[in-house]
Amino acid sequence: MTSAPVRIGFLGAGLIATYHSKSLKGSGAPVVRAGVYDPDTARAEAFAAASGHHVVHSEDEVIEHCDAVYICTWTSEHPRLLAKAVAAGRHVFCEKPLAFTAAEAEAMAAHADAENVTHQVGLVLRYAPSYIWAHHLIHQPAAGRVMSVVFRDDQFIPIQGHYSSTWRADREKVGAGTLIEHSIHDVDMLRYLVGEVESVSAHTANFHGHDGIEDVATAVLRFANGAVGTLNSIWHDNLARPSLRRVEVFCERRHIVIEGDDWFGPVSWTDSDGTHGSLEGAAIEEAVAPMREGSNNPDGEFVRAIIERRGASPDLHTAVLAHRIVDAMYASAAAGGEAVQP
Numbered sequence: 001m002t003s004a005p006v007r008i009g010f011l012g013a014g015l016i017a018t019y020h021s022k023s024l025k026g027s028g029a030p031v032v033r034a035g036v037y038d039p040d041t042a043r044a045e046a047f048a049a050a051s052g053h054h055v056v057h058s059e060d061e062v063i064e065h066c067d068a069v070y071i072c073t074w075t076s077e078h079p080r081l082l083a084k085a086v087a088a089g090r091h092v093f094c095e096k097p098l099a100f101t102a103a104e105a106e107a108m109a110a111h112a113d114a115e116n117v118t119h120q121v122g123l124v125l126r127y128a129p130s131y132i133w134a135h136h137l138i139h140q141p142a143a144g145r146v147m148s149v150v151f152r153d154d155q156f157i158p159i160q161g162h163y164s165s166t167w168r169a170d171r172e173k174v175g176a177g178t179l180i181e182h183s184i185h186d187v188d189m190l191r192y193l194v195g196e197v198e199s200v201s202a203h204t205a206n207f208h209g210h211d212g213i214e215d216v217a218t219a220v221l222r223f224a225n226g227a228v229g230t231l232n233s234i235w236h237d238n239l240a241r242p243s244l245r246r247v248e249v250f251c252e253r254r255h256i257v258i259e260g261d262d263w264f265g266p267v268s269w270t271d272s273d274g275t276h277g278s279l280e281g282a283a284i285e286e287a288v289a290p291m292r293e294g295s296n297n298p299d300g301e302f303v304r305a306i307i308e309r310r311g312a313s314p315d316l317h318t319a320v321l322a323h324r325i326v327d328a329m330y331a332s333a334a335a336g337g338e339a340v341q342p
């Protein structure tokens with residue numbers, strides 16, 4: 001096992017690249033800041049100045065001089081860049097969505113496996129204490145069987161404000177709208193909280209009129225364990241609502257609500273005997289700490305997996321399963337809402 005620091009390169013130097021760079025620093029993981037490339041040179045320079053990476057002039061230069069590469073570009077570039085990076089034997093952290101379709105995502109996962117590299121996807125809610133605690137509450141025997149879920153996710157359309165970009169209105173770069181770009185997180189959490197999805201029936205709407213970019217998606221999900229639930233995903237123009245989720249889970253003998261902050265809750269619950277509770281902030285992190293396999297930092301865990309020469313979590317295969325459900329929802333919406341199996 002090597003304990004040499006891992007040389008990290010970045011492809012894309014925008015919002016989420018900055019988030020990962022700060023998170024790597026916060027994790028204390030042993031890394032060397034290698035190259036960053038972004039065709040928007042000003043962005044690359046600002047990122048480099050803030051992070052300690054250095055600007056290089058091509059994708060290939062980043063890949064050549066690192067051990068692991070973060071793919072933080074808009075979605076249309078993910079499959080091509082991942083193919084290049086893994087062909088060169090580099091470990092990859094690829095942002096979600098992996099691609100426009102589940103078939104492409106599957107090919108990406110297969111390629112990364114074939115090259116035997118460590119791979120991770122930016123489905124970060126897998127690390128959120130609020131969702132880990134809700135999962136624990138749902139699966140305690142006292143709750144009984146999970147019966148239903150109401151998952152609502154809304155935000156102002158992210159082509160303004162702190163996003164500082166407009167590519168999410170361009171179907172050539174983003175693929176489609178709120179369902180794949182934002183709510184692939186929610187689909188992943190629906191699988192994590194409730195279980196495997198057997199069939200979906202969905203409708204979409206487009207109020208803003210950007211070609212191919214739905215700004216409302218509503219789906220009914222039938223789960224293999226018998227539960228039935230809904231997902232509502234909305235991109236509106238209410239700038240006072242940056243990104244907000246509210247998840248209600250109904251078990252036979254327990255009701256659970258995740259709201260407030262995506263990470264720190266509160267998560268509240270009420271049982272049939274009238275017992276109730278609520279956890280948030282530091283208390284919820286403390287409660288889930290023994291349930292975690294590693295630390296609470298996805299970037300630190302990615303580096304640790306590389307050093308320990310093993311798989312990371314969540315990996316590209318986790319994303320593929322969410323992609324299949326998203327694809328089924330789009331197919332259902334295109335067919336007027338008929339039930340489709342992922």
Ligand SMILES: NC(=O)c1ccc[n+]([C@@H]2O[C@H](COP(=O)([O-])OP(=O)(O)OC[C@H]3O[C@@H](n4cnc5c(N)ncnc54)[C@H](O)[C@@H]3O)[C@@H](O)[C@H]2O)c1
Binds near residue numbers: 072077095167
């Ligand atoms: N996991 C999350 O919660 C989360 C949050 C936000 C964004 N994302 C995802 O991260 C990705 C980037 O989103 P963002 O908000 O950071 O966008 P952004 O616009 O802030 O940054 C993207 C950058 O990629 C650059 N780029 C485009 N093609 C490139 C290439 N071939 N090589 C190098 N750089 C290239 C662009 O010039 C741009 O600066 C998207 O896939 C998005 O869905 C994930």
